[in-house]
Amino acid sequence: MTYSEENYLKAIYHLSLFQKKGVNTNAIAKMIDSKASSVTDMIKKLAEKNLVKYQKYQGVSLTAEGLLEAKMIVRKHRLWEVFLVEKLDFSWDEVHDVAEELEHINSEKLINKLDAFLGFPTEDPHGDPIPNAKGEIKKMDKKLLSELKLNQKSICVGVKDSSSNFLKYLDKQQIALGSTIEIMEKESFDASLIVLVNGNEMNISHKIASNLYVKTV
Amino acid sequence: MTYSEENYLKAIYHLSLFQKKGVNTNAIAKMIDSKASSVTDMIKKLAEKNLVKYQKYQGVSLTAEGLLEAKMIVRKHRLWEVFLVEKLDFSWDEVHDVAEELEHINSEKLINKLDAFLGFPTEDPHGDPIPNAKGEIKKMDKKLLSELKLNQKSICVGVKDSSSNFLKYLDKQQIALGSTIEIMEKESFDASLIVLVNGNEMNISHKIASNLYVKTV
């Protein structure tokens, strides 16, 4: 598989997690940062290789084979992210671009040895699950902080938006994976929250709250 | 720089270590496993980017800029090899192909952090020198085992041929980097040697002896 094919599979995979129907050509184009016509071309190629199911004008979905391939790319991406953070002291906002390259390195032996070296982690530095060697994903029940009720106590377990910008904001506010978050007040006007983060009171906008995953305790 | 451009620079670099004149088009083609006409095309591209100096029919040589780029690729290749062997338990005959992919990952931060993580090694698992971040290479005085005189004592410090085949042969004979090698006899008929490797007597063909680097003690 080429670099480009892998990126398409990954994009389709990520999009299909939200959209239960076929994934739109345009959505893929936006994610890959290319044009709809290019997407159509590539989709045909992937369909011929039996990696996606494709009906003209009806969007695409991954075949079992395509799904496994996509998961393996995600697996590699997230394992490399763990490596960068745990072993090479990268911060969680610096790992994405490098992992985008590393995910295409093609060696089962490498990735399984790396997995073992890291102690078979189940989550990446942003709290996203890491598929195991069989493609199985341990699904965890997390919800958005914005969905919590008043006075609910929770622990931060992930981020929905993992852009460098957002992650740096969290660093500044000293919100990290594992932080305890308790909702003290909800402002109905703008849906902002007053919360205790590790015991410290702070104000959190709705936009922030709807990009933070927590598990209730 | 593209993947392909990097591979050409690396090939020219390796060939120029032996050939002091311009590097031949055909030699590059053989190393890259492509055709002379393809090489000519690429050389023109590299010359326009000021990475090589090129005169029609006279071969190519690296510019200062091209040389540094080439060394950085070699640096990455060899650091990854160290990582694979030291951290992921690869054997020295398994690392080459994976390192060929990893060497193209493009992040200065990554490679310098990796370097530090590995303890700033100066040699790869085959005894080849690792350029530092500035491109400097610690040159060591090693010679081929085949060049040694009778009764000379030495330590194995590297291999000239690092093909999997040869490395596996060395494993089988229990010859490794660091092994002591003393020449007991030289057979003039076929230039084979009788040597003591870590005290054990064995017979070594000329072909083997001329692919093993040693330093005398």
Added chain:
DNA sequence: ATATATTTTTAGGCAAATCTAAAAATAATT
């Protein structure tokens, strides 16, 4: 239900990296 807007596909092209086959330059031989 028809008209309008949006999405998707097709058609035709372009750039990168490769190839084959032929031509040109250089090297080797008699």
Added chain:
DNA sequence: AATTATTTTTAGATTTGCCTAAAAATATAT
């Protein structure tokens, strides 16, 4: 020095992945 052999370059194609612009299909709105 002239001929032959080898190496290198050019010319013209091919493949992959992408593009723009136009056409076709689907979705939305009046």
